[in-house]
Ligand SMILES: [Ca+2]
Protein backbone atom coordinates (compact mmCIF):
# COMPACT_ATOMS: atom_id res chain seq x y z
CA UNK A 1 0.00 0.00 0.00
CA UNK A 2 1.35 3.40 -0.93
CA UNK A 3 1.07 5.91 1.88
CA UNK A 4 0.55 9.51 0.86
CA UNK A 5 3.03 11.58 2.83
CA UNK A 6 1.73 14.86 4.24
CA UNK A 7 4.70 16.72 2.77
CA UNK A 8 3.31 16.42 -0.72
CA UNK A 9 0.08 18.02 0.41
CA UNK A 10 1.68 20.76 2.48
CA UNK A 11 4.48 21.57 0.10
CA UNK A 12 3.92 25.02 -1.31
CA UNK A 13 6.05 28.04 -2.00
CA UNK A 14 4.85 29.74 1.17
CA UNK A 15 6.33 27.80 4.07
CA UNK A 16 7.13 24.46 2.55
CA UNK A 17 7.67 21.74 5.12
CA UNK A 18 11.39 21.16 5.56
CA UNK A 19 12.35 17.50 5.60
CA UNK A 20 15.51 16.23 7.18
CA UNK A 21 17.87 14.94 4.51
CA UNK A 22 17.39 11.41 5.87
CA UNK A 23 13.64 11.83 5.36
CA UNK A 24 14.17 13.16 1.84
CA UNK A 25 16.32 10.19 0.84
CA UNK A 26 14.43 7.51 2.74
CA UNK A 27 14.29 4.04 1.18
CA UNK A 28 11.99 2.20 3.54
CA UNK A 29 11.31 -0.66 1.13
CA UNK A 30 15.05 -1.22 0.66
CA UNK A 31 14.98 -1.41 -3.15
CA UNK A 32 17.87 1.06 -3.47
CA UNK A 33 15.56 3.70 -4.98
CA UNK A 34 14.47 6.69 -2.89
CA UNK A 35 10.83 6.29 -1.94
CA UNK A 36 10.20 9.96 -2.78
CA UNK A 37 11.61 9.62 -6.31
CA UNK A 38 10.03 12.29 -8.51
CA UNK A 39 8.60 14.23 -5.55
CA UNK A 40 9.42 17.88 -4.89
CA UNK A 41 10.79 18.33 -1.36
CA UNK A 42 12.48 21.03 0.70
CA UNK A 43 15.60 20.36 2.74
CA UNK A 44 18.09 22.41 4.71
CA UNK A 45 21.77 21.51 4.90
CA UNK A 46 25.37 22.64 5.01
CA UNK A 47 27.21 22.78 1.69
CA UNK A 48 30.37 20.65 1.87
CA UNK A 49 32.14 21.59 -1.38
CA UNK A 50 32.08 24.18 -4.15
CA UNK A 51 28.94 23.94 -6.27
CA UNK A 52 30.81 23.09 -9.48
CA UNK A 53 33.47 20.83 -7.92
CA UNK A 54 32.05 17.55 -9.21
CA UNK A 55 30.58 18.74 -12.51
CA UNK A 56 31.89 19.43 -15.96
CA UNK A 57 28.79 21.48 -16.79
CA UNK A 58 26.06 22.71 -14.48
CA UNK A 59 26.28 22.03 -10.75
CA UNK A 60 26.97 18.92 -8.73
CA UNK A 61 27.78 19.21 -5.05
CA UNK A 62 26.84 17.85 -1.65
CA UNK A 63 24.89 19.04 1.35
CA UNK A 64 24.33 17.44 4.72
CA UNK A 65 22.46 17.94 7.95
CA UNK A 66 22.85 15.96 11.18
CA UNK A 67 20.80 13.10 9.72
CA UNK A 68 22.35 12.43 6.29
CA UNK A 69 23.88 13.87 3.14
CA UNK A 70 22.71 14.26 -0.44
CA UNK A 71 23.98 15.16 -3.89
CA UNK A 72 22.61 18.37 -5.36
CA UNK A 73 22.44 18.14 -9.13
CA UNK A 74 21.19 21.22 -10.94
CA UNK A 75 21.50 23.47 -13.95
CA UNK A 76 21.31 26.55 -11.74
CA UNK A 77 22.76 27.45 -8.38
CA UNK A 78 23.39 30.79 -6.66
CA UNK A 79 26.84 32.21 -7.38
CA UNK A 80 27.40 33.18 -3.74
CA UNK A 81 26.96 29.67 -2.34
CA UNK A 82 30.13 28.48 -0.57
CA UNK A 83 31.15 25.48 1.56
CA UNK A 84 30.26 25.78 5.23
CA UNK A 85 27.06 27.74 4.58
CA UNK A 86 23.62 26.35 5.31
CA UNK A 87 21.03 26.74 2.60
CA UNK A 88 17.43 25.65 2.26
CA UNK A 89 16.49 24.33 -1.12
CA UNK A 90 13.55 22.81 -2.91
CA UNK A 91 13.92 20.30 -5.69
CA UNK A 92 12.95 16.98 -7.18
CA UNK A 93 14.30 13.75 -5.70
CA UNK A 94 16.19 11.80 -8.34
CA UNK A 95 18.52 8.81 -8.43
CA UNK A 96 21.55 8.27 -10.64
CA UNK A 97 23.31 4.91 -10.48
CA UNK A 98 22.33 4.53 -6.83
CA UNK A 99 23.24 8.10 -5.88
CA UNK A 100 20.32 10.00 -4.38
CA UNK A 101 20.04 13.53 -5.72
CA UNK A 102 17.93 16.57 -5.18
CA UNK A 103 17.48 18.70 -8.26
CA UNK A 104 16.32 22.32 -7.82
CA UNK A 105 14.82 23.86 -10.93
CA UNK A 106 16.17 27.41 -10.68
CA UNK A 107 18.08 29.79 -8.39
CA UNK A 108 14.72 30.77 -6.87
CA UNK A 109 14.62 27.33 -5.26
CA UNK A 110 17.58 28.16 -2.99
CA UNK A 111 17.60 30.39 0.10
CA UNK A 112 20.51 31.21 2.41
CA UNK A 113 20.04 30.25 6.07
CA UNK A 114 23.28 30.85 7.99
CA UNK A 115 26.99 30.06 8.08
CA UNK A 116 27.79 27.40 10.69
CA UNK A 117 31.05 26.29 9.01
CA UNK A 118 32.09 22.88 7.78
CA UNK A 119 30.64 19.94 9.69
CA UNK A 120 33.03 17.47 11.30
CA UNK A 121 33.52 14.47 9.02
CA UNK A 122 32.00 11.11 9.84
CA UNK A 123 35.02 9.20 11.13
CA UNK A 124 35.09 5.65 9.81
CA UNK A 125 36.19 3.15 12.41
CA UNK A 126 38.67 0.45 11.50
CA UNK A 127 37.18 -1.94 8.88
CA UNK A 128 34.15 0.28 8.22
CA UNK A 129 33.35 0.69 4.53
CA UNK A 130 31.43 3.52 2.87
CA UNK A 131 27.73 2.57 2.90
CA UNK A 132 24.24 3.86 2.13
CA UNK A 133 23.54 5.67 5.44
CA UNK A 134 26.64 7.88 5.00
CA UNK A 135 26.30 8.42 1.24
CA UNK A 136 26.51 12.13 0.52
CA UNK A 137 28.26 12.96 3.81
CA UNK A 138 31.78 14.18 4.45
CA UNK A 139 33.78 11.16 5.61
CA UNK A 140 37.24 10.62 7.12
CA UNK A 141 38.94 7.30 6.32
CA UNK A 142 41.97 6.56 8.41
CA UNK A 143 42.13 8.07 11.89
CA UNK A 144 44.93 10.55 12.50
CA UNK A 145 44.40 10.67 16.27
CA UNK A 146 44.77 6.88 16.51
CA UNK A 147 47.56 6.84 13.88
CA UNK A 148 45.50 4.32 11.91
CA UNK A 149 46.05 5.02 8.26
CA UNK A 150 44.58 3.41 5.15
CA UNK A 151 46.97 1.54 2.89
CA UNK A 152 46.67 1.96 -0.86
CA UNK A 153 45.75 -1.43 -2.34
CA UNK A 154 45.94 -0.52 -6.02
CA UNK A 155 47.82 2.32 -7.65
CA UNK A 156 45.66 5.03 -9.25
CA UNK A 157 44.53 4.22 -12.77
CA UNK A 158 43.09 6.67 -15.23
CA UNK A 159 39.36 6.12 -15.77
CA UNK A 160 36.53 8.16 -17.21
CA UNK A 161 37.98 11.63 -16.70
CA UNK A 162 39.75 11.00 -13.43
CA UNK A 163 41.48 8.34 -11.40
CA UNK A 164 40.38 5.32 -9.42
CA UNK A 165 42.27 3.56 -6.69
CA UNK A 166 41.44 1.36 -3.72
CA UNK A 167 42.52 1.67 -0.12
CA UNK A 168 42.32 -0.81 2.72
CA UNK A 169 40.60 0.48 5.85
CA UNK A 170 41.65 -2.43 8.05
CA UNK A 171 40.06 -5.38 6.30
CA UNK A 172 37.60 -3.36 4.16
CA UNK A 173 38.31 -2.03 0.71
CA UNK A 174 37.26 1.54 -0.01
CA UNK A 175 37.24 2.55 -3.69
CA UNK A 176 38.46 6.13 -4.11
CA UNK A 177 37.22 8.11 -7.09
CA UNK A 178 39.26 11.21 -7.94
CA UNK A 179 37.27 13.40 -10.32
CA UNK A 180 39.35 15.26 -12.89
CA UNK A 181 37.33 18.40 -12.10
CA UNK A 182 38.88 18.51 -8.61
CA UNK A 183 42.36 18.99 -10.04
CA UNK A 184 43.79 16.55 -7.48
CA UNK A 185 47.24 15.21 -8.42
CA UNK A 186 47.60 11.49 -7.59
CA UNK A 187 51.15 11.05 -8.92
CA UNK A 188 52.62 10.64 -5.42
CA UNK A 189 50.19 7.82 -4.56
CA UNK A 190 50.98 4.19 -5.33
CA UNK A 191 50.31 0.71 -4.00
CA UNK A 192 51.43 0.57 -0.38
CA UNK A 193 51.15 4.32 0.23
CA UNK A 194 49.71 5.20 3.61
CA UNK A 195 46.93 7.74 3.54
CA UNK A 196 44.53 9.62 5.73
CA UNK A 197 41.61 10.59 3.52
CA UNK A 198 38.70 12.96 3.56
CA UNK A 199 35.98 12.88 0.96
CA UNK A 200 32.30 12.69 0.21
CA UNK A 201 30.57 9.32 0.30
CA UNK A 202 29.46 8.55 -3.23
CA UNK A 203 27.83 5.69 -5.06
CA UNK A 204 28.09 4.45 -8.63
CA UNK A 205 26.13 1.25 -9.14
CA UNK A 206 24.46 0.82 -12.50
CA UNK A 207 22.46 -2.26 -11.59
CA UNK A 208 19.43 -2.96 -9.47
CA UNK A 209 19.23 -3.23 -6.41
CA UNK A 210 21.81 -0.41 -6.15
CA UNK A 211 23.45 -1.74 -3.02
CA UNK A 212 27.12 -1.60 -4.04
CA UNK A 213 29.57 0.73 -5.73
CA UNK A 214 30.09 2.96 -2.70
CA UNK A 215 33.16 5.15 -3.02
CA UNK A 216 34.99 8.03 -1.43
CA UNK A 217 35.22 11.26 -3.41
CA UNK A 218 38.09 13.49 -2.25
CA UNK A 219 37.47 17.19 -2.90
CA UNK A 220 40.89 18.78 -2.62
CA UNK A 221 44.56 17.88 -2.66
CA UNK A 222 44.57 18.41 1.13
CA UNK A 223 41.93 15.66 1.47
CA UNK A 224 44.67 13.12 0.71
CA UNK A 225 47.32 13.17 3.42
CA UNK A 226 50.29 10.91 2.77
CA UNK A 227 51.71 9.42 5.96
CA UNK A 228 55.44 8.74 5.97
CA UNK A 229 56.27 7.80 9.53
CA UNK A 230 59.81 8.15 10.79
CA UNK A 231 61.00 5.04 12.58
CA UNK A 232 64.48 6.25 13.57
CA UNK A 233 67.81 4.45 13.06
CA UNK A 234 68.31 2.73 16.41
CA UNK A 235 67.59 -0.97 16.86
CA UNK A 236 64.14 -1.29 18.40
CA UNK A 237 60.81 -3.07 18.35
CA UNK A 238 57.69 -1.41 19.76
CA UNK A 239 54.10 -2.60 19.85
CA UNK A 240 51.05 -0.50 20.71
CA UNK A 241 47.46 -1.58 21.24
CA UNK A 242 48.38 -4.83 22.98
CA UNK A 243 46.45 -6.93 24.05
CA UNK A 244 44.06 -6.71 21.15
CA UNK A 245 41.03 -8.62 19.83
CA UNK A 246 41.39 -9.29 16.09
CA UNK A 247 37.90 -10.82 16.06
CA UNK A 248 36.57 -7.31 16.75
CA UNK A 249 38.63 -5.88 13.93
CA UNK A 250 41.22 -4.50 16.34
CA UNK A 251 44.78 -4.23 15.14
CA UNK A 252 48.12 -3.85 16.88
CA UNK A 253 50.59 -1.25 15.73
CA UNK A 254 54.10 -2.57 15.23
CA UNK A 255 57.19 -0.42 14.73
CA UNK A 256 60.73 -1.65 14.16
CA UNK A 257 63.93 -0.20 12.87
CA UNK A 258 67.69 -0.22 13.19
CA UNK A 259 70.88 1.29 11.76
CA UNK A 260 71.53 1.58 8.02
CA UNK A 261 72.66 -1.65 6.39
CA UNK A 262 70.74 -3.92 8.76
CA UNK A 263 68.21 -6.36 7.29
CA UNK A 264 65.25 -7.38 9.42
CA UNK A 265 63.21 -10.48 10.10
CA UNK A 266 60.13 -10.09 12.24
CA UNK A 267 58.49 -13.33 13.25
CA UNK A 268 55.66 -14.26 15.59
CA UNK A 269 56.02 -17.47 17.61
CA UNK A 270 53.62 -19.26 19.88
CA UNK A 271 54.73 -20.40 23.31
CA UNK A 272 55.70 -23.79 21.91
CA UNK A 273 58.19 -22.04 19.65
CA UNK A 274 56.34 -22.51 16.36
CA UNK A 275 56.73 -19.67 13.87
CA UNK A 276 53.22 -18.66 12.81
CA UNK A 277 53.48 -15.29 11.14
CA UNK A 278 56.40 -13.81 9.23
CA UNK A 279 55.71 -10.08 9.36
CA UNK A 280 59.02 -9.05 7.76
CA UNK A 281 61.43 -11.21 5.76
CA UNK A 282 64.88 -9.82 4.93
CA UNK A 283 63.44 -6.32 4.98
CA UNK A 284 66.13 -3.73 4.16
CA UNK A 285 64.46 -0.98 6.22
CA UNK A 286 62.37 -0.44 9.31
CA UNK A 287 58.63 -0.08 9.13
CA UNK A 288 55.52 0.84 11.06
CA UNK A 289 52.33 -1.03 10.32
CA UNK A 290 49.09 -2.31 11.74
CA UNK A 291 48.91 -6.06 12.16
CA UNK A 292 45.45 -7.61 12.08
CA UNK A 293 46.27 -10.77 14.05
CA UNK A 294 46.40 -13.17 11.10
CA UNK A 295 49.00 -15.85 10.59
CA UNK A 296 50.83 -16.80 7.38
CA UNK A 297 47.74 -18.74 6.26
CA UNK A 298 45.57 -15.63 6.63
CA UNK A 299 43.74 -17.15 9.62
CA UNK A 300 43.07 -15.26 12.83
CA UNK A 301 45.29 -16.61 15.59
CA UNK A 302 43.53 -17.99 18.65
CA UNK A 303 43.59 -16.03 21.87
CA UNK A 304 46.73 -16.47 23.88
CA UNK A 305 50.23 -15.23 24.42
CA UNK A 306 52.79 -15.01 21.63
CA UNK A 307 56.36 -13.82 21.19
CA UNK A 308 57.30 -11.33 18.50
CA UNK A 309 61.00 -11.63 17.65
CA UNK A 310 62.91 -8.97 15.73
CA UNK A 311 66.23 -10.08 14.31
CA UNK A 312 68.57 -7.68 12.60
CA UNK A 313 71.65 -8.73 10.68
CA UNK A 314 74.22 -6.08 9.81
CA UNK A 315 76.27 -6.13 6.62
CA UNK A 316 79.26 -7.57 8.53
CA UNK A 317 77.16 -10.40 9.94
CA UNK A 318 76.51 -9.01 13.41
CA UNK A 319 73.17 -10.30 14.75
CA UNK A 320 70.87 -8.25 16.98
CA UNK A 321 67.63 -9.50 18.53
CA UNK A 322 64.82 -8.17 20.69
CA UNK A 323 61.37 -9.47 21.57
CA UNK A 324 57.94 -8.27 22.63
CA UNK A 325 55.16 -10.31 24.17
CA UNK A 326 51.89 -10.12 22.24
CA UNK A 327 48.54 -11.04 23.75
CA UNK A 328 45.56 -11.85 21.58
CA UNK A 329 42.43 -11.33 23.58
CA UNK A 330 38.90 -12.59 23.23
CA UNK A 331 36.20 -10.07 22.37
CA UNK A 332 34.45 -8.80 25.48
CA UNK A 333 30.81 -9.89 25.61
CA1 LIG B 1 12.63 2.67 -2.20
Ligand SMILES: [Ca+2]
Nearest residue numbers: 098099100203
Ligand atom coordinates in the same frame (compact mmCIF):
# COMPACT_ATOMS: atom_id res chain seq x y z
CA1 LIG C 1 22.35 5.22 -2.66
